[in-house]
Amino acid sequence: MASSILSSRCSLSSPAAAVARALAPPRMTLACRFQSSVPMPWGSMAVRSVASRNSSLSAVAPETSAKVIDGKLVSGQIKNEVAAEIARMKDTIGIVPGLAVILVGSRKDSQTYVRNKKKACKAVGINSYEVNLPEDCTEEEVLKHIAIFNDDSSVHGILVQLPLPRHMKEENILNAVSIEKDVDGFHPLNIGRLAMQGRDPLFVPCTPKGCMELLHRYDIEIKGKRAVVIGRSNIVGMPVALLLQKANATVSMVHSYTKNPEEITSQADIIVSAAGVANLVRGSWIKPGAVVIDVGINPVDDAESPRGYRLVGDICYEEACEVASAITPVPGGVGPMTIAMLLSNTLESAKRIHNFK
């Protein structure tokens, strides 16, 4: 009975989940249900998120449940730290950091992200500037606004919300942002430095930095561990792999052409998934005791939710909870960290520009 609840929770999502299901071996659900004696470094602190649903099983196999890595909580702590530094800078040198956001077009999700970023800026004392351009505006128009912000000394960070309309060349736009103000860390010079030994970028991209910050703040060792990154995008997969490697993990990347991704993923001590496929990673893909960071934010239809949809990650959360030692939820995991890192990068930029220690 309980196992049907479990598997149906992870199947509810999208056509993509059906693909993931097809990839997963049929015994998977049962196998992960009866996973026993998973090492639990956090012992009794572990949040027993599946305990109530599965209590009837405890006589059969010892209960295991991953610790929830609370991105919402950690992002709140970081915001407090950033706010305190901003207040100190303002009191000492009279400078208030400024973040400029350029939004092109009217995608609902992008508008929501930009609204949330503005709200977060306000909460920590960053001045925010926003430019909204129509979907059909020219690349030159966007470049003009970037140039204005590059020259504006009250702006310490510039973010061009992605994705851009298809008629624009993302590369041209990202190249135009001054690397000193590239708080997204998407300028090729910043990415290039991230990829090189002994060089440091001025900014590390926010989502990858947020993943690393969660690992650090939860005392998860990275050095010498096997890490698997699922997805190889410029904004998450690739930079997070570089950061893990910089932190001395042995990193593999799994992508759409990888043969038998489950076999590779199930060897990892740390899994970071940024594939954008709901419930792609099933319990059987996860080594017992692994740490799982879920970067996916996939909307799936849900008539019971006020918005008509809800967000799920790339990881089949209920299954993963029974195998992993720690896991980030969606929502409330990496998402809030992305915004916290953007605020932190903007503060860092203002400090660097004004040589404030």
Ligand SMILES: Nc1nc(=O)c2c([nH]1)NC[C@@H]1CN(c3ccc(C(=O)N[C@@H](CCC(=O)O)C(=O)O)cc3)C=[N+]21
């Ligand atoms: N130039 C640029 N920089 C970005 O950093 C950037 C971007 N473009 N384009 C889109 C992606 C996506 N992204 C997110 C930020 C916050 C949440 C977030 O806070 N999510 C909440 C849930 C939000 C909700 O419920 O709608 C959570 O996971 O708990 C998610 C995703 C930044 N991005």
